[in-house]
Amino acid sequence: MENKNYIITISYGDYTVGVGGTDKVILSHQHIFNEKKYDCVYLFAFEHFTKYPCWNLLFNGNYIGTYSDKKLKNFIWNQYKKGSQLEGIFIHHLNNINFDALNSILSFCQVPIYFYLHDYYTICPSSGLVRTDGTFCGNGFPSKEKCGCCPLSLDSIDVLKKIHNSFSLFEHRITFIAPSNVAKEIWIRDYPQYADKTKVIFHQKLIGEYSENSVKIADNEKIKIGFVGYQRPLKGWNQFKNACIVANKKSLDEEFYQFGWGDDKLSFIKQVKVDFKKDNNAMINSLRKMNIHVAIIYSMWPETYAYTYYEAMASNCFIITSPKSGNVCSQIVNNKNGLITDNLEKVLSDEEKLRKLINDYRTSNHITPYELIENEEFINLLMKNSWIPEKVGISFDISFLFTVLKKFKNFLKKLRSC
Structure with a gap:
């Protein structure tokens, strides 16, 4: 010892x-x-x-x-x-x-x-x-x-x-x-x-205030949408993938990403590998660096915590989740930093409405933590x-x-x- x-x-x-x-x-x-x-x-x-x-x-x-x-x-x-x-x-x-x-x-x-x-x-x-x-x-x-x-x-x-x-x-x-x-x-x-x-x-614990990634996105700017977490049906990967397929066919000004691990490859969804073993803040750093506008955390069961929610929050992302996501739902209600929907396909296919939701959030009086430290x-x-x-x-x-x-x-x- x-x-x-x-x-x-x-x-x-x-x-x-x-x-x-x-x-x-x-x-x-x-x-x-x-x-x-x-x-x-x-x-x-x-x-x-x-x-x-x-x-x-x-x-x-x-x-x-x-x-x-x-x-x-x-x-x-x-x-x-x-x-x-x-x-x-x-x-x-x-x-x-x-x-x-x-x-x-x-x-x-x-x-x-x-x-x-x-x-x-x-x-x-x-x-x-x-x-x-x-x-x-x-x-x-x-x-x-x-x-x-x-x-x-x-x-x-x-x-x-x-x-x-x-x-x-x-x-x-x-x-x-x-x-x-x-x-x-x-x-x-x-x-x-x-x-x-x-x-x-x-x-x-949420510490400080992060002020970047907070400017309104322009009408001609592509909306960057990221699935945060590894590919599992329980995490809502299938719902995200199907919604992306429908939205991609409409040639909308949207870009799709997946942050984490998984073998399911689609040409129009860019995979960004994230490893918290090498860097405990790897997810936050990746979301901030890529300037992601929307984080999809679409869990199909009541999450007991969900690190991904807080990492997306600390990156000033507008968060979209399902009504079944437990603590993710609860925190979105408390912090007013996202949308709870049971129809992800409809939300991602309505570019104009999604852009407005993002900009309304970015111009609201909200606080984004600068860093997350272990409690x-x-x-x-x-x-x-x-x-x-x-x-x-x-x-x-x-x-x-x-x-x-x-x-x-x-x-x-x-x-x-x-």
């Missing part, structure tokens, strides 16, 4: 290579913890977790090894003997998690637990409240009555029971964290017993504790072989990249 205090974080995969919102949060948290003199021990499921319940362990973002239950407990005990104190456990997701292994670690570590509500997996482990057709199915745990149009998996029902059991086992020291009021309101409808234990902490409020939840772990005896186990294999694979990857 580099510091006297450390935290444990748990999620579904390696956040150092993942590109999702949860990965971005975990990466940001690691940087904040390190700045505040906390080390970060990150655990995610070994590839064959159901057969061999082991954890992959990263230390401050670097792979250390694969640990069995006993080996991990012994690791924690050794850190204590060396003077490092575990201050808390942050859980960001339960997908692919072995609950026996999870409960064993949580029982061993008698410290506060902080559970982040990034999506609705804990309500529906099968799909996160999304139907097979890509639409939001509404509140309520899975049931034969509710899930008639979706395959109701017995495995997901079993996972849900295990989630309920874990929450019940540790409810005396667990705090749930929602990244928006919308996320909290939806979640506590199905978990009302935890309403008083659920806090809202937004991922970011450090979650650090305030940590409290000094004096928990003393117990020594756990350990003999040779198979997890050692997994560590050797993993490091060998990483070595081969580096060789191929040279």
Whole structure:
């Protein structure tokens, strides 16, 4: 350990290579913890977790090894003997998690637990409240009555029971964290017993004022329209693509962009690659540099947060969203910086009206943040504790072989990249 205090974080995969919102949060948290003199021990499921319940362990973002239950407990005990104190456990997701292994670690570590509500997996482990057709199915745990149009998996029902059991086992020291009021309101409808234990902490804070990209666009100036985020039906990519096809056929003064990742290529939609791993402000910088007038964030389910909304806001974009987009809808209503519509094709095909909407917004009395900084409020939840772990005896186990294999694979990857 580099510091006297450390935290444990748990999620579904390696956040150092993942590109999702949860990965971005975990990466940001690691940087904040390190700045505040906390080390970060990150655990995610070994590839064959159901057969061999082991954890992959990263230390401050670097792979250390694969640990069995006993080996991990012994690791924690050794850190204590060396003077490092575990201050808390942050859980960001339960997908692919072995609950026996999870409960064993949580029982061993008698410290506060902080559970982040990034999506609705804990309500529906099968799909996160999304139907097979890509639409939001509404509140309520899975049931034969509710899930008639979706395959109701017995495995997901079993996972849900295990989630309920874990929450019940540790409810005396667990705090749930929602990244928006919308996320909290939806979640506590199905978990009302935890309403008083659920806090809202937004991922970011809005700082300063950005005054550029704010001049009225001229009648002969092309309207720059960008889909912000990676290509997924759940994010509204299909609606955007179809609307662009219709608008493009009309030869309107509009240019189309997509900011993020995706393999769906259309000749008249320019793709701009954005990687927050290299630059946490990559999206803002790209939107500002390209002088994008309209940002499309057309999620087909209630977003719990949506980094893309705030990035578009900080770029002074006029934002168009669907009525189903959760926190995006809520923030547009609060900040009056966009349009909520269920007919994106009609909006993009009416160039004159769209131009007026943009210019009315640009000449309105609104404030655009100059920068977004990560919200450090979650650090305030940590409290000094004096928990003393117990020594756990350990003999040779198979997890050692997994560590050797993993490091060998990483070595081969580096060789191929040279």
